[in-house]
Amino acid sequence: MAAALWLLASYSLGAIPTSHLVSRILAKIDLRKHGSGNLGATNLYRVLGWKYAIPVALFDIAKGAALMTGNVAQVFLTDEELSEALSGLQGAVRPGGHLVFESRRPDYRAWTEWQQDAAEATVHVAGVGAVSLRRDVTSVNLPDVSFRQTYSFPDGTKIVSDSPLRFRSQDEFDVLLNQAGFSVLDVRDAPDRPGREFVFL
Numbered sequence: 001m002a003a004a005l006w007l008l009a010s011y012s013l014g015a016i017p018t019s020h021l022v023s024r025i026l027a028k029i030d031l032r033k034h035g036s037g038n039l040g041a042t043n044l045y046r047v048l049g050w051k052y053a054i055p056v057a058l059f060d061i062a063k064g065a066a067l068m069t070g071n072v073a074q075v076f077l078t079d080e081e082l083s084e085a086l087s088g089l090q091g092a093v094r095p096g097g098h099l100v101f102e103s104r105r106p107d108y109r110a111w112t113e114w115q116q117d118a119a120e121a122t123v124h125v126a127g128v129g130a131v132s133l134r135r136d137v138t139s140v141n142l143p144d145v146s147f148r149q150t151y152s153f154p155d156g157t158k159i160v161s162d163s164p165l166r167f168r169s170q171d172e173f174d175v176l177l178n179q180a181g182f183s184v185l186d187v188r189d190a191p192d193r194p195g196r197e198f199v200f201l
Contacts, residue, residue, distance in 0.1 A: 017039055018041075018056045018059050018060055019031055019039050019040060019041055019043070019044040019052075019053075019056045019069075020032070020039050022044065022052055022055075022056055023044060023047070023048060023052070026052065027048050027052070027126070028126060029047075029048075029123075029125075031043060031044060031047060033123075034047045034123060035047040036070060036071070038069060038070045038071070039069075040067070040069020040070035040072075041053045041054075041056045041057035041060060041067075041069055041070070042069055042070025042071075042072050043069070043070045044056055046070075046161075066089045066092060066093050066097065066098070066099045066100070067099075067100050067101065068089075068099070068100075068101035068102075069101070069102065070102075071102055071103055071104055071165070071197070072101070073101050073102075073103045073168075073173075074103055074104065074165040074166050074167065074168075075163070075164075075165065075166075076166065077144065077164060077166050078166075079172075079176060082166075082176055083176055083179060083180060086099075086176060086177060086179075086180035086182065087180045087181075089180075090180050090181045090182060098185070098201060099177075099182055099200070100199070100200065100201055101199075101200050102190055102197045102198065102199045102200070103167075103168060103173065103197060103198050103200070104165075104167060104196060104197050104198075105167075105195070105196060105197060105198055106142070106143065106167035106168070106169060108195060108196045108197075110196065111137050111140055111145045111147070114135060114137050114147055115137045117135075119134075120132050120133065120134040121133050121134075128153065128154065129153070129154035130154060131151060131152065131153055131154070132151070132152045133149060133150070133151055133152075134149070134150045134152075135147055135148070135149045135150075136148050136150075138162070139164075142167065143166055143167045143168065144164055144165065144166055144167075145164070145165050145167060146162065146163065146164040146165070147162075147163055147165075148160060148161065148162050148163070149161045149163065170187055170198055173198070173200060177200070184200060184201070185201045186200075186201045187199065187200055187201070188201065
């Protein structure tokens with residue numbers, strides 16, 4: 001009975017959408033409608049900054065699993081960089097803990113949607129005003145794809161962020177995870193983006 005209660009408590013704690021709650025309560029925005037639309041700490045950082053993202057990331061890690069959200073596994077452009085990150089996570093995860101992360105499926109070709117959806121979007125940010133965002137694909141040289149996000153603020157300030165990404169197959173991830181000492185328990189679809197992403201457990 002005690003094990004069942006611990007399992008239920010662990011599941012309930014892990015199911016708390018921390019970044020969604022923080023963005024809704026503190027910033028009065030729906031994070032799913034900003035940035036990448038992902039409810040991870042990476043998107044929270046990109047939209048609201050480090051003072052929101054760091055506590056969320058630490059809370060998520062404290063749940064007993066290391067999480068790489070917002071497709072962050074794709075920012076590691078070489079296998080060596082990703083292997084180093086995975087090895088570091090393996091050393092940080094508590095015995096019995098897990099690594100969970102997502103990555104876009106190469107065969108879905110998400111960059112084609114990004115190219116078609118290059119229109120500028122505008123969001124009202126409390127205390128700032130209307131902030132516009134434009135995303136442009138700048139390079140497709142598979143397995144690497146780069147895009148540029150340009151944020152324009154009411155005072156004329158522009159922030160440009162260039163983001164190169166590596167699109168890896170499930171087999172490539174399996175090899176790198178095994179080399180880092182992780183066992184892949186399951187690979188699932190992202191429930192809100194079926195067919196678009198791998199979710200590794």
